[in-house]
Amino acid sequence: MDSLKRITLFRIIRENLARKPFRTAAMIFLVGLLTFSLYTVSYITDSMEKGLSSSVEHLNADIIVVPGDYDGGIKDALLLGTPITVKFQQNWADQVGSISGVKEVLPQFYVATLAKSCCDAPVQLIAYDTASTYVQPLVEEAYSGTLGDYEIIVGSALSYEVGDGALFYGERFRVVGKMRETGMGFDASALMSTKTAYDLSHTDIAKDYFYLEDPENMVSSLLIRVEEGVDSAEVARTIRETMTGEDVLVYTTREFVEESREQVRVYNGFSTFLLTVLYITAAFAIIVLFCITINERQKEFGILSSIGADGTKIMLIIAGEALAIMLLGSLSGVGLSAAGVHLLAQFLKQFSQLPLLYPGVQTQVILAGKCILGAAVSVAVGVGISCYRMNQIQPYLLVKENE
Amino acid sequence: MMTLTNIEKAYGRAEERTEILKGISVTVEPGQIVSILGRSGSGKSTLLNIATGMLRPTKGEISFNGKIIKQKKEFVRLRSKEIAYVWQGQSLLHQFTVLENICLPHYIAGNKEDLTEKAQALLDELGLGHLSDYYPSQISGGEARRVSVARALLAEPSLIVADEPTSNLDADTAQTILDMFCRAKEKGIAILCSTHDMGFLSVSDRIYKMTDGTLEPYGGSAE
Ligand SMILES: Nc1ncnc2c1ncn2[C@@H]1O[C@H](COP(=O)(O)OP(=O)(O)O)[C@@H](O)[C@H]1O
Numbered sequence: 001m002d003s004l005k006r007i008t009l010f011r012i013i014r015e016n017l018a019r020k021p022f023r024t025a026a027m028i029f030l031v032g033l034l035t036f037s038l039y040t041v042s043y044i045t046d047s048m049e050k051g052l053s054s055s056v057e058h059l060n061a062d063i064i065v066v067p068g069d070y071d072g073g074i075k076d077a078l079l080l081g082t083p084i085t086v087k088f089q090q091n092w093a094d095q096v097g098s099i100s101g102v103k104e105v106l107p108q109f110y111v112a113t114l115a116k117s118c119c120d121a122p123v124q125l126i127a128y129d130t131a132s133t134y135v136q137p138l139v140e141e142a143y144s145g146t147l148g149d150y151e152i153i154v155g156s157a158l159s160y161e162v163g164d165g166a167l168f169y170g171e172r173f174r175v176v177g178k179m180r181e182t183g184m185g186f187d188a189s190a191l192m193s194t195k196t197a198y199d200l201s202h203t204d205i206a207k208d209y210f211y212l213e214d215p216e217n218m219v220s221s222l223l224i225r226v227e228e229g230v231d232s233a234e235v236a237r238t239i240r241e242t243m244t245g246e247d248v249l250v251y252t253t254r255e256f257v258e259e260s261r262e263q264v265r266v267y268n269g270f271s272t273f274l275l276t277v278l279y280i281t282a283a284f285a286i287i288v289l290f291c292i293t294i295n296e297r298q299k300e301f302g303i304l305s306s307i308g309a310d311g312t313k314i315m316l317i318i319a320g321e322a323l324a325i326m327l328l329g330s331l332s333g334v335g336l337s338a339a340g341v342h343l344l345a346q347f348l349k350q351f352s353q354l355p356l357l358y359p360g361v362q363t364q365v366i367l368a369g370k371c372i373l374g375a376a377v378s379v380a381v382g383v384g385i386s387c388y389r390m391n392q393i394q395p396y397l398l399v400k401e402n403e
Numbered sequence: 404m405m406t407l408t409n410i411e412k413a414y415g416r417a418e419e420r421t422e423i424l425k426g427i428s429v430t431v432e433p434g435q436i437v438s439i440l441g442r443s444g445s446g447k448s449t450l451l452n453i454a455t456g457m458l459r460p461t462k463g464e465i466s467f468n469g470k471i472i473k474q475k476k477e478f479v480r481l482r483s484k485e486i487a488y489v490w491q492g493q494s495l496l497h498q499f500t501v502l503e504n505i506c507l508p509h510y511i512a513g514n515k516e517d518l519t520e521k522a523q524a525l526l527d528e529l530g531l532g533h534l535s536d537y538y539p540s541q542i543s544g545g546e547a548r549r550v551s552v553a554r555a556l557l558a559e560p561s562l563i564v565a566d567e568p569t570s571n572l573d574a575d576t577a578q579t580i581l582d583m584f585c586r587a588k589e590k591g592i593a594i595l596c597s598t599h600d601m602g603f604l605s606v607s608d609r610i611y612k613m614t615d616g617t618l619e620p621y622g623g624s625a626e
């Protein structure tokens with residue numbers, strides 16, 4: 001007979017959990033399910049909100065003008081990164097630039113690359129006037145120089161690094177900068193100068209897809225900033241009036257993302273409802289399950305009391321078991337959820353049709369903490385009620401049933 | 404050692420109220436066996452539960468070594484240090500082996516010393532040595548009863564309270580348990596038990612009979 005270790009409270013807790021694997025697993029599962037759902041729902045909600053505010057921030061415009069025919073396409077390109085080629089050759093930049101209240105205008109031109117051997121991948125190429133004073137902080141941050149011929153700045157989702165070569169329409173490009181993640185269309189885009197776009201349109205392969213006659217007349221959309229203190233809605237109205245007859249749509253940035261905002265709002269309402277219902281039911285289930293199991297185990301605690309375990313020790317045992325279940329359950333719940341959303345990140349973007357910006361590590365830790373805290377509260381309530389009820393009962397009644 | 408004075412116990416309220424114990428007084432001294440006889444349902448278990456603090460009396464006083472014990476806490480401390488209770492039903496913890504079960508009170512009381520060898524020796528002595536690694540679900544009812552008695556003995560209490568320790572057991576097993584109690588008595592341990600067992604009566608210092616909620620001395624061996 002090998003020497004037996006001293007039986008500590010810790011050991012009692014361990015045996016209690018290990019000798020009833022099904023019961024223990026069921027409780028861990030329930031806590032895990034709660035934290036899994038809480039984490040998943042709040043993670044996605046957070047991603048949507050961040051994606052939306054990031055879109056507004058990185059569009060960095062007060063007003064956006066797009067050709068009427070390409071309305072939805074440009075939204076998808078800018079917000080979701082679905083590549084589009086906008087063949088619309090007309091220059092409204094000067095016309096708009098002269099409207100009072102307009103401070104700066106940045107014309108952009110969109111070319112989708114092809115899923116063919118001439119191109120590395122279908123990517124949204126965006127050409128803009130590199131000489132413009134309308135500076136996009138996101139771009140500036142990625143590359144502070146001026147883009148030369150066939151130089152591009154790539155979005156975070158593209159698999160290039162600075163210094164890499166890229167192949168579009170059979171031409172070689174050089175990556176000189178990489179933008180940080182925005183959750184919106186820029187992540188799947190590459191930026192080049194208007195001159196590069198014009199040159200490209202005259203190469204062998206590209207000319208069959210888009211042929212530009214005049215570099216001045218390549219405008220797929222206008223980003224507009226208004227003068228300080230001027231109401232952008234007011235300016236947008238003036239632009240609309242000035243451009244009657246032209247097939248263009250004029251949006252304030254707020255209007256531009258309105259559909260997404262509406263979707264996020266709907267989802268938010270739904271997820272708040274879901275989280276509340278989920279939390280209440282799961283917390284209730286956890287509390288009830290705790291009370292039931294502890295109640296069923298009255299005899300066990302009555303025995304402990306009969307051999308001299310005081311209320312504090314019994315409470316420590318119950319609380320210790322609960323803590324172990326809580327930690328195992330919530331950590332695996334949060335862990336599985338984090339792994340799941342990570343693996344499904346791309347899918348979620350496509351499925352939601354919304355710009356999603358996934359939370360960073362710090363936010364994830366805070367979210368996880370909140371979920372674990374949520375589970376801990378319900379477990380603590382369960383333990384509290386069980387211990388209180390048990391304390392009310394005389395030990396004799398705890399052991400009575402079998403006599 | 405332990406004195407119960409004018410213990411009353413009633414269950415229920417108002418019309419449903421039934422008085423089970425109607426003023427019971429009994430004393431146990433070190434090295435004595437005090438036995439209580441009585442029909443089933445007469446209130447023996449109720450009295451022993453009150454004596455060990457597992458149940459609060461409606462009235463009456465319990466004193467241990469001259470000190471009146473009232474609070475739940477004080478009773479728990481007594482059960483952890485002075486009183487071992489062998490109750491009628493199954494009283495082993497399912498998640499521990501026989502050997503661990505009998506050591507448990509020792510560790511619960513906060514002792515650190517390893518009791519394994521001593522416990523194993525006691526089990527061997529009681530003919531239970533082969534069961535030490537078994538779990539309670541793997542042993543018979545009679546074996547479990549003997550193990551609970553072994554647990555009480557190992558704790559080296561000053562008082563053992565036992566509720567019908569030999570009922571429903573075969574003669575041999577009953578005899579073993581009786582021997583165990585006699586040995587405890589010789590060590591100066593006080594024993595308060597309820598029983599129907601004639602064997603017990605023969606080794607008892609005092610015998611009482613419980614009728615209608617009162618205790619009366621029983622037969623010749625009573626004082
Ligand atoms: N919790 C209880 N509530 C009401 N009556 C009880 C309770 N426990 C025991 N009794 C009653 O008290 C009486 C004595 O029971 P008990 O002390 O177990 O008798 P004994 O051990 O002598 O067989 C019985 O009639 C029983 O029905």
Ligand SMILES: [Mg+2]
Nearest residue numbers: 447448491566
């Ligand atoms: Mg009884």
